[in-house]
Amino acid sequence: MPYTYSIVDAEASSKLQLQHFLEDYGDFTCIDEARDSHSGLNSIIKYLPDIVFINLNDRAHEYFHMVTELYQYMKELPIFIAVSKSKDYAYDAIKYNFFDYWLLPFNEFDIRKTVRRLQKQIPLEEASPTLCLKSYNDYQYLNTDDILFLKADNNTTDFHMKDGSVISAYKTLKTFETQLPKNFIRVHQSYILNRNYVSRINFGKSMCTLKTGKKQLPFSRSYRPNIDELKKILSRNSISSSR
Secondary structure (H helix, E strand, O other): OEEEEEEEOOOHHHHHHHHHHHHHOOOOEEEEEEEOOHHHHHHHHHHHHEEEEOOOOHHHHHHHHHHHOOOOOOOOOOOOEEEEOOOHHHHHHHHHHOOOEEOOOOOOOHHHHHHHHHHHOOOOOOOEEEEEEEEEEEEEEEEEHHHHEEEEEEEEEEEEOOOOOOEEEEOOHHHHHHHOOOEEEEEEEEEEEEEOOOOOOOOOEEEEOOOOOEEEEEOOOOHHHHHHHHHHHHHHOOOOOOO
């Protein structure tokens, strides 16, 4: 599973630059963005990211207070990495156990060093083949190998299983996107599919056909890169025959 991260930053340009740099490593997935300490606190408690990048700018003390407040709500805090235009708050960041401190503008070498240190000290865990769906005191365990695809339904997600059953969870599709093994691919705003069950990709109709039940799922233009990658993966172990 990739490292999940959120960004707390009032500046749109630095947010985009950071995401651009992290895309090169492939092991990082952005799950939320916030503009200030209040929305940042809510975001961290809601999405439980592995890493939080904070642009301290002129609100550094608010953000340090936010980190302290998180201890009231979380047993384990995420990894914090500070971003700033100056070194003024570097000492405070150390006191608050920040993992690293980056100066703006972003330096590719500094980012690479932090990423490698992070991968060495906190290696990624393999995604669990079992997914737990929790609702109040009800715990339901799904074998991910038995999931054909996931479909968004407003603020709930429907799991379509190999045996034909449909199981609903009261969370958004985005929540599960980062929790599933690598063989699950987002192909549409409303669909995530298990590539192990794909039997056909029709680029003309923008449809994927599944082996089980011959179910057809649409894919959208915004997720075309995922479909192109899926085609490469499926083609590796297949014999090509053009007609």
